[in-house]
Amino acid sequence: MTKTLFVFPVLLLSGALYFCTKEKKEYTPVTAITTERTPQENYQNYCSGCHGEKMDAFVDRGWKHGNTLNDLVKAITKGYEDEGMPAFEKTFSKTEIEELADYILNGIKNRAAYDFETVPKTGIFESEKLTVKLDTVATGLAVPWGMAFLPEGSLLVTERGGKLYQVKDRKNLEIKGVPEVLAKGQGGLLDIVLDPEFVKNRLIYFSYSKPKGNLATTAVMQAKLEGNRLTGQKVIFEALPYASTHHHYGSRLVFDSKGYLFISVGERGNEKENPQSLENSLGKIHRIKADGSIPADNPFKDKSGKPTSLYCYGNRNPQGMTLNPSTGELWETEHGPRGGDEINIIKPSANYGWPVTSYGINYNGTTITDKITAPGIEEPLLYWLPSIAPSGTAFVTGDRYKPWKGALLVGSLRFKYLNLCYLDGYKITGQEKLLKNIGRLRDVRMGPDGYIYVAVEDKKGSVFRLVPVN
Structure with a gap:
C-alpha cells in the first residue's frame, strides 16, 4: 500500500497505541515521505518506543478504553491526548489504521488462548x-x-x-x-x-x-x-x-x-x-x-x-x-x-x-x-x-x-x-x-x-x- 508517513522529531518518535505517560505532549509532523509499510512495521516505527519491541507483550494488559476492533481503531485514530496517547489520523490512512488495529487484535486473541474456561471436574x-x-x-x-x-x-x-x-x-x-x-x-x-x-x-x-x-x-x-x-x-x-x-x-x-x-x-x-x-x-x-x-x-x-x-x-x-x-x-x-x-x-x-x-x-x-x-x-x-x-x-x-x-x-x-x-x-x-x-x-x-x-x-x-x- 502507499501512504504518507510523517517523520517526527527523535524525542517524539515513540508514539503509542494506548497511553504511554500521563504527561501531555505535542506531536507535530515536520516532513512527509511516501512509502509502503506493513502493520508490523508501523507498530515498530510508531508504537514500540513506548510499548516495547514485541506487540504480544504489549497486549498482555488491562484495556481501559476497550479492546474490540472499533475500540482500537478509535484509539489509534483520535488518541487520548490527556493520557499521552497521540492521534494518528493524519499519519496513517484509514486502511492502515484498520490493519494496525487488526494486527493488535490478533495479539489479544493469542493472549486469550491462555484463559482456560474449563475448571477440572475429574482427575x-x-x-x-x-x-x-x-x-x-x-x-x-x-x-x-x-x-x-x-x-x-x-x-x-x-x-x-x-x-x-x-x-x-x-x-x-x-x-x-x-x-x-x-x-x-x-x-x-x-x-x-x-x-x-x-x-x-x-x-x-x-x-x-x-x-x-x-x-x-x-x-x-x-x-x-x-x-x-x-x-x-x-x-x-x-x-x-x-x-x-x-x-x-x-x-x-x-x-x-x-x-x-x-x-x-x-x-x-x-x-x-x-x-x-x-x-x-x-x-x-x-x-x-x-x-x-x-x-x-x-x-x-x-x-x-x-x-x-x-x-x-x-x-x-x-x-x-x-x-x-x-x-x-x-x-x-x-x-x-x-x-x-x-x-x-x-x-x-x-x-x-x-x-x-x-x-x-x-x-x-x-x-x-x-x-x-x-x-x-x-x-x-x-x-x-x-x-x-x-x-x-x-x-x-x-x-x-x-x-x-x-x-x-x-x-x-x-x-x-x-x-x-x-x-x-x-x-x-x-x-x-x-x-x-x-x-x-x-x-x-x-x-x-x-x-x-x-x-x-x-x-x-x-x-x-x-x-x-x-
Whole structure:
C-alpha cells in the first residue's frame, strides 16, 4: 500500500497505541515521505518506543478504553491526548489504521488462548497424544516448592512456609531441624536435592531465603537426614549481598554427572546493578562442590585470581533447572518481566542478557530495553509471550509416556498448567498445554518409578502423580 508517513522529531518518535505517560505532549509532523509499510512495521516505527519491541507483550494488559476492533481503531485514530496517547489520523490512512488495529487484535486473541474456561471436574486430562489421570500423592502442603525422591520409596517435599515433609502412603511426616527462613513474598523454604552419594552419606541440600535483620538472601544448606530429623546443618552457599526485597530468589538446585552443584539465584529486583555485574552473586547461575568449595575451573576469577562460584550471568529470576538426559547439558527456565520468559541452555561464562536484552516490557507498560539481541549475549532457545511464569522443569524419560518421550515439561504459575515442549535436538518443534487450570504448578519431576510428579499450589496444596490412561 502507499501512504504518507510523517517523520517526527527523535524525542517524539515513540508514539503509542494506548497511553504511554500521563504527561501531555505535542506531536507535530515536520516532513512527509511516501512509502509502503506493513502493520508490523508501523507498530515498530510508531508504537514500540513506548510499548516495547514485541506487540504480544504489549497486549498482555488491562484495556481501559476497550479492546474490540472499533475500540482500537478509535484509539489509534483520535488518541487520548490527556493520557499521552497521540492521534494518528493524519499519519496513517484509514486502511492502515484498520490493519494496525487488526494486527493488535490478533495479539489479544493469542493472549486469550491462555484463559482456560474449563475448571477440572475429574482427575482425567486429555491431550493431543496422551490421556493421563491424577493420582494424589500428598495434600495439605500449602505451597509445595521442591521435591526429592528417597531411595526407600518416599518423597521429600519442601513447603515454602518453612517446613520439610517426608511423604509416604499419603501421610506427611514433618522433618525437624530446618533453618529459620524469611517466609515473605517469594521467600521461604525452597528447593531440595539429594547428594549423589545419598545412599552412603544421607546428605541433602536445600535452598531457602536466609534472613539477616531486615534483609535476606538465597542460601543453600547441607544437612544429614537421620530419621525424622536433620543433623550436621552447614550453610555451604550464600548469595551476596543480602537485599531488602522479598522476590527473585531463584533457588533451583541441580547436581550434574560430575557431582557439581548448580544453584540459580535471581537478581532480587535490582536489574540495574546486579545481573550484569561480576562483583556480586545476584542474577547468576553458580557452580560449587558438594562441600561448598569452588571448582578450580570455574570461569570467573576474583581480583586475587581465585575462582568464584559464578558460572554465568545476566539472569533475571531462574526458577527451573534440569539436566538434559541425552546431552548432560543444563537447561534453565527463567521469568521475564511482562513477556519474555525464557528457556536457556546454560554455558560457562555466558551472558544471558538481562536487562540489556529482553523480549518483555515493564509491568507498568513502559519499555525496559529496545534490544532483543546484542553482540555477546546468548539468545534464548525459546521465549514466551505472554509470560507464563515458568517454574520447575523436567525432561520426560522412560517408556510410560511414549508420545512425550524426550519432551521438556515446564510448570506455569501464572496460567496454572503444565507446558509441554516437543524437541528435535535443540529445536522446539511444538508446544502443548497440559493439565489446564490444575493450579499454580510449582515443580515437576520424573520419579524413579518412571512417573511424572507435579507439585501444585491448589486449594489442598497437592502433589500428584500422572498415570497414563490406555
